[in-house]
Amino acid sequence: EAGVAQSPRYKIIEKRQSVAFWCNPISGHATLYWYQQILGQGPKLLIQFQNNGVVDDSQLPKDRFSAERLKGVDSTLKIQPAKLEDSAVYLCASRFPGTTSYEQYFGPGTRLTVT
């Protein structure tokens, strides 16, 4: 079974530029998450989708971050404009909803460096 796919794997941009990340979850996984992991910290949830609807975006800095999952499958996360403190790994995860297991399957992440 294919895992969660993410691209690009690495991105270096200057502050105030824009960047977009792409995620394709495991087939059949209706729940999709975007996390931000700053070096030395655990993943922090940015946004959670159930199919193409937003379930939780309470920790998404909406003045600069946006995310969409238009067809309920793959998703994009955008930062515009980027700040130095956005340097982090952006992880996408998915799970099959409604199961008793809360296991989330993570993609390899996109490592963003803002200079």
Added chain:
Amino acid sequence: RKEVEQDPGPFNVPEGATVAFNCTYSNSASQSFFWYRQDCRKEPKLLMSVYSSGNEDGRFTAQLNRASQYISLLIRDSKLSDSATYLCVVNSDFGNEKLTFGTGTRLTIIP
């Protein structure tokens, strides 16, 4: 107070030793608990769920103490391949299946 707190370490432990990590959580209504493992520059992966009765998976034992709101992970006969960051994870938003991750405890097994 953070929702999930862990000692960040690092823990440097000789091969073959036993090592234990603790984690505390703030929401007494939390129902589900997990340990995830994250290798250097890799994504987190589920190591094991933590049940009220405690559970064991080979050299790994997880315990839950609801009264004190802490979770533990014990690794026996540690191996070089156990070197990783161990993330304590709590589900406290049941309707939304949301997980909250601790900062992680970094473990290095020394030959």
